[in-house]
Amino acid sequence: MNVRTEVTEHGVAHVLLCRTRKRNALDRATIEQLRDAVAGLATRSDVRVVVVRGQDGVFCAGADIGDWAAPSPQEAAVLSQLGQDTFDALADLPVPTVAVIEGCALGGGLELALACDLRISTSDAVLGLPELGLGNLPSWGGTARLVDVAGLGVTRHLLLSGELVDGARAAALLVVTSAHPQDGLDAAVEATVSRLLAAEPHALALSKRVLRELRSESSLEAALAAYTAGLESSRARKQAFLESRRTSRAARAAASTAEAS
Template sequence: MPVTVSVDPDGVALLLLDRAAKRNALDIAMVESLRDAVAQIAVRDDVRVVLVRGAGGTFCAGADIADWVSPSHDVAERNSRLGQDAFGALAALPVPSVAIIEGGAYGGGLELALACDLRIAAADATLGLPELGLGNLPSWGGTSRLVDVAGLGVARHLLLSGELISGARAAELLVVTSAHPAAELDVAVKETTTRLLGAEPTAVRLAKEFLAGARTTLTGEDALAGYTACLDSSRRRKQDFLDRKAAARAAKAASTSPTEGTAS
């Protein structure tokens, strides 16, 4: 399964994005697996804290662009709603959730991190919302969550500019809760988890319910994402992105191939 769940004796659930070969990019099958994994956690009485992490040293490279090159309008809207439902279910869990961000959290990956209650990042991680450069809008609830977390000014800057920022800068802008040297990331996660486990579970559930009522809601996000995904200019930009990636992989493979006649 591309998303797995494990629970330790203390009630800490690890929700692992396990598609390292693709830097944990979220294709539709992976979003469905994420939704199902969250549903598993939701019915367990022994889970007290949820950690969300990516395998292979990268949190999540975002939505798999291959799914968004040429979808029909209906498919694009459906995919948008699927992500919103999966991320919304994560946000609605009655226990606190923590995104552990290392490597990169781009586009849908940052949206996933924003669906968690807290975000702990490596200082050298990279975060951003590059969707507009590919002709799309964020479609999985990230825009409204970013406004809630960091304010409208920060949301405007990251969305409109597409700038990728470091984990350290993200902490300054309140996009992440804290940032730490990579070697100290696991210690910081452990300290935060210990504090979360010390809270009374019923009080935590009620606090989350209360805070959910204060969330900003931006209507029409799935419809707008569906519209932009079907624009010819949007499709060309995403196809160009995939072509550049393929060319880079081919060039890398060619440069690392043994030269004919070279002794092994």
């Protein structure tokens, strides 16, 4: 399983991405498992807070490029809608949700974090929306959500420039709620969860309902992301990215072999 869920006796649901060999990248199977996990949590009356985290110190490297390298128009549309529906379901949970960001939250990984109510990051985590460099658009609601949390100016800069920022800079830009040294991350998460648990649950649910009515939405995002995924220029950029990654892995393996001998 690429997604594991555990609910504590205090009503804290921990949703863990554990596709570590791919830096918790979101392929179709992982998104489907995340969708099912969220649907299961939505039916539980004992869940009061949801914490989303990545295993082995990496939150999420984004969408799995392998799924997006050369999809048919139909496949691209399905992947776009699947991710958007899953992240919408996470955002619509009646309980508060917290993303714990370590390592990186890139592209679809940042979109996942933005679907949570709060984002707590390490100061040195790397965040951003590099999709345009690969010929794609964010496809899972991240553009509208980033406008909501950080404003149009920050969204325009991060989306159009593709700049990657560290957690400390992301906190200054309001992309994340707070940023902390690695050794202070767990304490910060625990303090936040404790504050959420101290609130009256019904009032929290009503607050989320009010906030849901105020959020931005873009019906074009998924459709345009699916369209750009089918462009030849987009496919060429993603294939070049995958080839570069394969070359880097081969070089590292050769260097390790040489050192061993």
